Amino acid sequence: MELTERKRQILKVVVEDYIRSAEPVGSKAIAARMGGSVSSATIRNELADLVDLGYLEQPHTSAGRIPSPKGYRLYVNELMEQQKLSIAETEKINQSLHIKMEELDRVISQAGRAISSFVNYPAYVAAAGKKRMTARRFDLLPVDERSCIVVMMMSNSRVKSQLLKLQLKVDLEQLPTLVGVLNSHFTGISTEEMNQRLMDVAEQVPPQLFLLLSQTVGYAVDALEEASHREIITAGANQLLKLPEFRDADKAHELMSFLADSKENLPMPEEDRLKILIGPENVSDALKDTSVVVASYDIGDDMRGLIGVVGPTRMDYATVAARLSGFAEGLTRLFGKQELPPKEDTKE
Amino acid sequence: MELTERKRQILKVVVEDYIRSAEPVGSKAIAARMGGSVSSATIRNELADLVDLGYLEQPHTSAGRIPSPKGYRLYVNELMEQQKLSIAETEKINQSLHIKMEELDRVISQAGRAISSFVNYPAYVAAAGKKRMTARRFDLLPVDERSCIVVMMMSNSRVKSQLLKLQLKVDLEQLPTLVGVLNSHFTGISTEEMNQRLMDVAEQVPPQLFLLLSQTVGYAVDALEEASHREIITAGANQLLKLPEFRDADKAHELMSFLADSKENLPMPEEDRLKILIGPENVSDALKDTSVVVASYDIGDDMRGLIGVVGPTRMDYATVAARLSGFAEGLTRLFGKQELPPKEDTKE
DNA sequence: GTTTAGCACTCGCTTTCCCGGAGTGCTAAA
DNA sequence: TTTAGCACTCCGGGAAAGCGAGTGCTAAAC
Numbered sequence: 001m002e003l004t005e006r007k008r009q010i011l012k013v014v015v016e017d018y019i020r021s022a023e024p025v026g027s028k029a030i031a032a033r034m035g036g037s038v039s040s041a042t043i044r045n046e047l048a049d050l051v052d053l054g055y056l057e058q059p060h061t062s063a064g065r066i067p068s069p070k071g072y073r074l075y076v077n078e079l080m081e082q083q084k085l086s087i088a089e090t091e092k093i094n095q096s097l098h099i100k101m102e103e104l105d106r107v108i109s110q111a112g113r114a115i116s117s118f119v120n121y122p123a124y125v126a127a128a129g130k131k132r133m134t135a136r137r138f139d140l141l142p143v144d145e146r147s148c149i150v151v152m153m154m155s156n157s158r159v160k161s162q163l164l165k166l167q168l169k170v171d172l173e174q175l176p177t178l179v180g181v182l183n184s185h186f187t188g189i190s191t192e193e194m195n196q197r198l199m200d201v202a203e204q205v206p207p208q209l210f211l212l213l214s215q216t217v218g219y220a221v222d223a224l225e226e227a228s229h230r231e232i233i234t235a236g237a238n239q240l241l242k243l244p245e246f247r248d249a250d251k252a253h254e255l256m257s258f259l260a261d262s263k264e265n266l267p268m269p270e271e272d273r274l275k276i277l278i279g280p281e282n283v284s285d286a287l288k289d290t291s292v293v294v295a296s297y298d299i300g301d302d303m304r305g306l307i308g309v310v311g312p313t314r315m316d317y318a319t320v321a322a323r324l325s326g327f328a329e330g331l332t333r334l335f336g337k338q339e340l341p342p343k344e345d346t347k348e
Numbered sequence: 349m350e351l352t353e354r355k356r357q358i359l360k361v362v363v364e365d366y367i368r369s370a371e372p373v374g375s376k377a378i379a380a381r382m383g384g385s386v387s388s389a390t391i392r393n394e395l396a397d398l399v400d401l402g403y404l405e406q407p408h409t410s411a412g413r414i415p416s417p418k419g420y421r422l423y424v425n426e427l428m429e430q431q432k433l434s435i436a437e438t439e440k441i442n443q444s445l446h447i448k449m450e451e452l453d454r455v456i457s458q459a460g461r462a463i464s465s466f467v468n469y470p471a472y473v474a475a476a477g478k479k480r481m482t483a484r485r486f487d488l489l490p491v492d493e494r495s496c497i498v499v500m501m502m503s504n505s506r507v508k509s510q511l512l513k514l515q516l517k518v519d520l521e522q523l524p525t526l527v528g529v530l531n532s533h534f535t536g537i538s539t540e541e542m543n544q545r546l547m548d549v550a551e552q553v554p555p556q557l558f559l560l561l562s563q564t565v566g567y568a569v570d571a572l573e574e575a576s577h578r579e580i581i582t583a584g585a586n587q588l589l590k591l592p593e594f595r596d597a598d599k600a601h602e603l604m605s606f607l608a609d610s611k612e613n614l615p616m617p618e619e620d621r622l623k624i625l626i627g628p629e630n631v632s633d634a635l636k637d638t639s640v641v642v643a644s645y646d647i648g649d650d651m652r653g654l655i656g657v658v659g660p661t662r663m664d665y666a667t668v669a670a671r672l673s674g675f676a677e678g679l680t681r682l683f684g685k686q687e688l689p690p691k692e693d694t695k696e
Numbered sequence: 697g698t699t700t701a702g703c704a705c706t707c708g709c710t711t712t713c714c715c716g717g718a719g720t721g722c723t724a725a726a
Numbered sequence: 727t728t729t730a731g732c733a734c735t736c737c738g739g740g741a742a743a744g745c746g747a748g749t750g751c752t753a754a755a756c
Contacts, residue, residue: 024719026718026719026720027719027720028718028719038728038729039728039729039730040719040729041728041729041730041731042727042728042729044719044720044721045721045727045728047720048720048721058720059737060735060736060737061719061720061721061734061735061736062718062719062720062721062734062735062736062737063718063719063720063735063736063737064718064719064720103453103574105451105453106574137491139489139497141487141499143485143501149487149499149501149507151489151497151499151509153491153497153511157511158511159497159509159510159511160509161499161507161508161509162507163501163505163506163507222448226451226454235608236608237585237586237604238585238601238604238605238608241597241598241600241601241604242601246597247597248597249589249594249595249596249597249600250589252589252597252600253586253589253590256585256586256589257586259586260583260584260585260586372747372748374747374748374749375748375749376747376748386699386700387699387700387701388700388748389699389700389701389702390698390699390700392748392749392750393698393699393750395749396749396750406749407708408706408707408708409705409706409707409748409749409750410705410706410707410708410747410748410749410750411706411707411708411747411748411749412747412748412749
C-alpha cells in the first residue's frame with residue numbers, strides 16, 4: 001500500500017489536531033479541517049489504511065485515531081512546517097537572556113527556568129567541557145603567616161580562588177618559589193597527572209613548603225574536577241501537572257522523580273544541533289512514553305552545552321523546536337559576547 | 349468545659365493516628381489504642397467535647413474525627429514527645445553531610461536534596477548574611493597588557509575572582525597604585541558607598557587607570573550583591589505526589605508552582621532555632637493548608653542559614669522536627685569546622 | 697455522676713446499571 | 727473511487743442501590 005499525498009495530509013491533520021486537543025481525532029473533524037473536498041467516509045477508508053501502515057493507532061474500536069510514534073516521526077521529519085519565531089518571541093528570548101554572566105552555573109539554571117516557562121514543558125540544561133579542564137596559571141597571595149589566597153586560572157579562562165589556611169607558618173619570601181613550581185609543573189596537565197607530579201616533586205621541595213604545595217594542588221584538583229563535571233539542572237517539572245496525560249499522580253510522580261534524581265540518563269546527543277526523540281526512541285525506560293527535544297549551544301570555544309525539553313509524545317514539536325533553537329542561538333551569542341579569553345595554549 | 353488529662357490523651361491518639369493513616373479516626377480505634385480501659389462510647393462523649401473545644405473537626409456527621417489546626421498546635425506544644433534520632437539516622441545525616449565545601453551554593457543545594465529525601469517532604473534551604481557583605485581586600489594580577497585578574501576577599505573571608513578584559517592598555521607598573529587605592533578606599537563599605545566613592549576619586553586618578561578602577565569596582569559590587577543576595581533553593585517537590593492530600597493534580601500543581609516560583613514567601617523566622625507553622629498560621633495563601641517546619645544553622649560567624657520542610661498539616665512533626673534539628677546541627681558543625689576566617693574587622 | 701451497651705440513623709464511597717453520543721466498518725449505490 | 731446509509735461498538739457520565747464505618751442518643755449498670 002502506498003503513502004499517497006492525501007494520506008500524508010490526513011496524517012498531518014491528525015497529528016496537529018491531537019497535539020492541540022489531546023483527544024482522538026474522528027473522521028468527520030478531519031473532513032471538515034480539509035476543506036470539505038472529501039467526505040468523512042473517504043477519510044475513514046484512508047484512516048484504516050494509515051492504521052495498517054502503522055502511522056496511527058486506535059485506542060479502541062469506535063474511537064477516533066491518535067498518532068503512533070512512527071506517525072509522529074514521519075510528521076517531524078517530513079510533514080511539520082518549520083516554524084518561525086515571531087518578533088515578540090525573539091524579543092522575549094533575548095530579554096530572558098539579559099543575564100550578567102557571573103557564575104556559569106547561575107546563568108545556566110536561569111536559562112533552564114526561562115526555557116521551561118517559555119515552552120511550558122519541563123526543561124533541562126547542561127554544560128560540559130569539550131576536553132578535560134586544566135590549570136593555566138597559578139598565583140598565591142599572602143594574607144598573613146597562617147593563610148594565603150590561591151588563585152588559579154583554568155584552561156577555559158575562568159578564574160577560581162580560595163582562602164587557604166596553612167597548617168604551618170610559611171616564610172612569605174618562599175611563596176614566589178612555590179608559584180614558580182606550580183606554574184612550571186602543574187599547568188596544562190590532567191588532574192591525575194597533577195597528583196602524580198605532586199609525588200614526583202616531593203623530594204625537591206622543602207617539607208614545610210610541600211605541605212602548602214599539596215594543599216594548593218589539592219584545591220586545584222577539586223576545583224578542576226568540579227568545573228569539568230557536567231552538571232545537569234532541571235527546571236519546571238511542575239509544568240507536567242497541567243497536561244492531561246500527567247493528571248494521574250503516579251505517572252507524574254514517576255517522571256518527576258526521574259527528572260529530579262536520574263538526570264544523568266537524559267539524552268545528551270553529541271553531534272546534532274537539534275534532536276528530537278519520540279517515545280520509544282528514548283533509551284531510558286522512564287522516558288518511554290515521553291518525547292525529548294534537545295538543542296546544543298556553545299560556551300566560548302572550549303565548552304558545549306545542551307538544553308532539552310521533556311514532554312508527552314503529544315508535544316508541540318514545531319513550536320518547541322523553533323523556540324529551543326532560538327534559545328540555543330541566544331545562549332551561544334551570550335557566551336560568545338561575554339567570553340573573555342585570549343585563547344592561547346599554555347605549554348607545560 | 350475542661351481539658352482533662354484523658355481528653356489530652358485522646359487528642360494525642362487522634363493526631364498520631366491521623367498522621368499515620370490520613371483517614372478520620374473513629375472512636376473504636378481510639379479505644380483499642382488506649383488499651384481497652386474505656387469503651388468506645390465513652391470515647392465518643394469525649395470526642396464530642398473535643399470538637400466543641402475546637403481541637404478536633406468532623407469532615408461530616410458519621411465520619412471519624414481529624415485534628416484541627418488548633419489541635420495540631422496543642423499537640424506540637426504539649427503532647428508531642430521529643431523524638432531522639434536513632435544512631436542510624438545520625439549516621440545517615442553525617443554521611444550526607446560529607447561534602448567538601450567548595451561552592452557554598454552547591455553545599456546548600458546538596459543539603460536541600462539530602463534533607464528532603466530524609467524526611468520525605470519537599471525542603472527548602474537558604475543562606476543569608478547577618479549583615480551586608482563588604483570587601484576586605486583587593487588584588488590585581490596582571491595577565492597581559494589587555495587583561496588582568498581581580499581578586500577580592502569579602503568580609504566573610506570568601507574569595508572571589510575573575511578575569512577582566514581591559515578596554516585600554518594599562519601600564520603594568522601602575523597596578524600596585526590601583527591596588528592601593530582599592531584597598532584604602534573601597535574596603536569595608538557598602539556597595540552603594542562604593543559606587544559613590546568611585547565618583548569621588550574620579551579626578552584624583554589618571555583617566556586610563558580610572559577605567560580599570562571602575563571595571564574592578566563594578567565587578568566587586570556585582571559579586572558582593574550576588575553574595576549577599578539570599579538565594580533560596582527548593583528540592584524534592586516531587587515528594588508531594590506521594591501524599592494522598594496531593595493526589596489531586598491541581599492541588600499539587602498549585603503548591604509546586606509556589607515552591608518553584610515564589611520561594612521568597614517561604615517562612616524565614618529571624619530568631620528561633622526551630623519553628624513550626626501549622627496551616628493557617630502561615631502568612632502566604634498558598635501555604636494555608638500546609639505546615640512548615642524550619643530550623644536555622646550557622647555558617648561561620650557571619651552568616652546564618654535556614655532549612656525548612658513543607659508538608660501537609662498532617663505532617664509527622666515529631667520526626668521531622670528531630671531530623672531537621674539534627675541536620676541543622678550537622679550543618680553548623682560542617683561550616684564551623686571548615687570555615688577558615690581569621691575574623692578581623694578591616695578599617696576603611 | 698460517670699461509664700457502658702444497644703440501636704437507629706447518617707452519609708460518603710463503591711459498584712452496578714443504563715443511556716446517549718461519537719465514531720467506526722461495511723455494504724451498496726453513484 | 728467516492729459517498730451515503732446504517733447497524734454496531736464502546737466510552738463516559740449520571741442515577742440508583744448497597745455497604746459499612748461511625749455517630750448520637752437513650753437507658754441501664756457501676
